[in-house]
Amino acid sequence: MPPSPWRVFWGLLEHDLLITRKQLGGVLAQVLMQPLLMLLVFGKVLGALGYTPPGYARLLLPGLVALNAFFAAAQNASFPLAMEFTTRTIENRLRAPVPLAWIVVERIFAAASRGLVTAVLMVPVGALVLGELSWRTAGLPAALGYTVLGALAGGAAGVTIGSLVSPARIGITFSLVMPPLLFTGSAQFPFPELAAVPWFRALCALNPMTYVSEGLRGALTPQIAHLPGWLCALALALALIVLTPAGLWAFRRRAIT
Template structure:
């Protein structure tokens, strides 16, 4: 019958949709990257200052005065890297969305792209993840200098994909937060979210060593940042107690999928609302 769509035509239509989605994603991401090049110092100042002082005080000063053991620096650096990467991606994604939706209205232009809405949401998530990776890459040499520590090339190569995955997890959480919270309340909710994430993310301590404080260990287990910190310790300080790497990777991937799906749904609701 002439009204029926053949299988080759269906495949061709699906291919065109994928091409439009890719072009929309690339256009939205490229615009953000172009703006970021001019704002790199501000971006780094937002995400690196706090981790730098945590490294200085907790990893250098406390060791110098004998308050913690000398090997504590090796435990701390993976946690600080996880914190910088995750929160850098979360902060830039969430606050960027709020700013675009309520102040500049730039997203209204991007929503006119001949591409599905989810491509714009994915572009914002990818941009936030890139900022998180940038922050993490910058904090590592700072940590080496402050802590007088060094990782082998093999350890650095093993940590890099974990940094990328952690940045994607933070960006997905930022997409969810940035679309779920009203613009006027974002500062309050951001402060409420960041503080618990920071102190229950196993940044300053290995998670298995909390076995004598079971209630706090279970609380930390609910935080995806814990699994990023522990996964980075697994590849940089394998002799230290840590959550097995396969478990950490599984939880991080699951968190990206769930938070990303919720964030895309929230983005669609805000865009069409």
């Protein structure tokens, strides 16, 4: 009797989580460095020099948590997947007795777990750099929900990219795609205050990371301008509805060629 799809799914996920645990040091060094430097420079150094307003670091840190959730998941889904398709090691997974959709969803969950870990670890790093957080503790459950949704959206985006792009081009693809996503994700500024720049506001509205950043600000620092929580949750759910089928389509297209 073949194993149930759930058993195969959890077996694959446990394997990927074991690899994540073994590679955790390298993963953290890879994905925490840029947010840490941004927080140090923009949150501390420029503030001490008077170039950023008081309290800017409080605005910035939730955006950097969102950045880690989304980008760490996207990066850790796309790079390994592109390599596995090239070396054909992906065939071991394709032989698993489950529908293809289960394999794709498992990869999204595995990548999201890395994004979630790096996002959570950004919190003590931020507290260490800033000295205090002053977050609303009642908003922590909602903040965790937005972080999970953001990591899942990043994982789905990463599966799509990793299935479409070869390893030789994955680096240049990230260098071309990710910076625009980074700087339109409302990590460094509140989305509601972009009314004076409508064209840039429209670009930010198309970026799923915007709704992770805004959701975290609304949950943790409600005194800062932010989008309504329900809108952020709805936008992230829609992002998953779009990105997950896109990842499945790209993965199936690559797998059968």
